[in-house]
Every structure is written in C-alpha cells, then in structure tokens.
Amino acid sequence: MAGNHLGEFLRARRGALSPDEVGMVAHGVRRVAGLRREEVAVLAGVNADYYARLEQGRERRPSAQVLDALGRALRLDPDAQAHLHRLAGTAPALPPRHTPDRVSPALLRLLDGFPGSPAYVVDRTLDVLAANALAEVLHSPFSGLDNLARMTFLDPAGRRFHTRWNRTAQAVVGHLRETAGLDPDSPRLRDLVRTLSTESSDFARLWNTHTVRGKTQEAKHFLHPDVGPLTLTYLALDVRDAPGQQLIVYQAEPSGPDAQALALLGALT
Incomplete structure (x- = not known):
C-alpha cells in the first residue's frame, strides 16, 4: 500500500x-x-x-x-x-495495528448467547473470524462465510442475497478504505484489494473513489431462498481486548414479519 x-x-x-x-x-x-x-x-x-x-x-x-x-x-x-x-500523520495515537485472528473463548460463548440473532466477529479486512449458528444459516446461500468483501463482490449469491447491492458494495469498500488509513501496510489488505480489483470491475471502480465509511446502523435488506425477504438492523461493537475485531449482531423488529422469518430461519439450525 x-x-x-x-x-x-x-x-x-x-x-x-x-x-x-x-x-x-x-x-x-x-x-x-x-x-x-x-x-x-x-x-x-x-x-x-x-x-x-x-x-x-x-x-x-x-x-x-x-x-x-x-x-x-x-x-x-x-x-x-x-x-x-x-x-x-496528524491523527491521535491508534491502538496496536495488528488485529488478533483468534476469537477469545469468552466472546465465542457470547456469540452462542444470541440464539435468536445472527452474530459474528470480523477483523478490519472483513474476514469472518467466528459466527453463531444462525449467522451461518443466514449466509448459507454463499459458498462460505469467510470474508464479507469477497462474498459481496465475487460470490454469485452476493447480488441476489443483498437486495440493495449497490449500497452494500459502497459500504464494504468504504470500510476497507478506512482500514487502509489505519493499517496501510497490511499484507492481508493488500492481497485482498489486489484480488478484488482484478476480479471485479465494480470493486476497482469504487476503490478508486477513495470514499471512506465506517460502520453505520442502517438496516440491511436480504433475500434468503428459504424464508424470503428480511430487513434487519444491526449493532457493530468494538472488542476492547482485541483491537480491530468487531462483534456484529443483527436484530429484527419484534413481532413483525421479519422476526417471524428470522424465527423460521432459526428452526433450520
């Protein structure tokens, strides 16, 4: 970089x-x-x-x-x-750049403590480090729940699963641009950007806009082949003892159709 x-x-x-x-x-x-x-x-x-x-x-x-x-x-x-x-180089001192690639046992237990909510842990390059059972089922249309950027741009399921794909794509690239400012020499980020730029013209175009975007709280719109459309809000929580890791937890509006669809998806676990 x-x-x-x-x-x-x-x-x-x-x-x-x-x-x-x-x-x-x-x-x-x-x-x-x-x-x-x-x-x-x-x-x-x-x-x-x-x-x-x-x-x-x-x-x-x-x-x-x-x-x-x-x-x-x-x-x-x-x-x-x-x-x-x-x-x-004028920003305040940052946490250690290296993001641990292992999730603590306590955080793994916390993931399983959300049986009715899809939850997973990502690092700064959007590699999924751990996920609970409902998150795995939610993302079952993909070839694997491994890296959110790869899934969005390179997996054929990405454009069907994300019904507002353009907004998702912009958010993913904006997050990776933010990571580039935090850790510009990251080998993992360099390799990921090279692969995505080579294999996706959409990613290359968005990457070259240099748009920076942190995690927001806006709703996510999905289409799952087993339960149909889902609109979920989410929380993104920084893991204090593992700088760079984030816990993502999705939620549905209580008692609404999305909650019913999520409950049906949970039955598939």
Missing part, C-alpha cells in the same frame, strides 16, 4: 465534487471531472501551489488546521475527515 496515499485521496475526493455542490460558478470548458485544484485551494483558504504539492506528494506534512480546512472544502464526513488526518 506504499505510495502517495494523501495525494490520491485528495485528488479522488476533489474529482467527486462539482462546482454546484460547493456553491461555485463553473466557467469555461472543464477538462477534468469535479473541482479544479485552484478551486479547492480557494475554498480551503490555502495557497494553490501548496495544495498542488500536497496532491503531487511533494508536501506530505500539512498541519491539522490545513487538513480541517481541506476537509470542509471537500465536504468530508467525520469518517473521511478522520481518514484524511491519518493519511497525513
């Missing part, structure tokens, strides 16, 4: 904004998508040549104040703003 990460991110986010979105009037024929460098510099209140050096990688240590101004100019949300600071 070595390279001009800061410059690539700034260039991609600049290309994703139009003058209309930032209240600027477009003049003349535009040869590039999105904003010009000079326009970003004006919006951020920085020297245009200095901003050009940031994108080109000739300047790699902007101040936190400059980064905050660039974040506002590029309309970055909090996840993307934090990612920008990490790329520039």
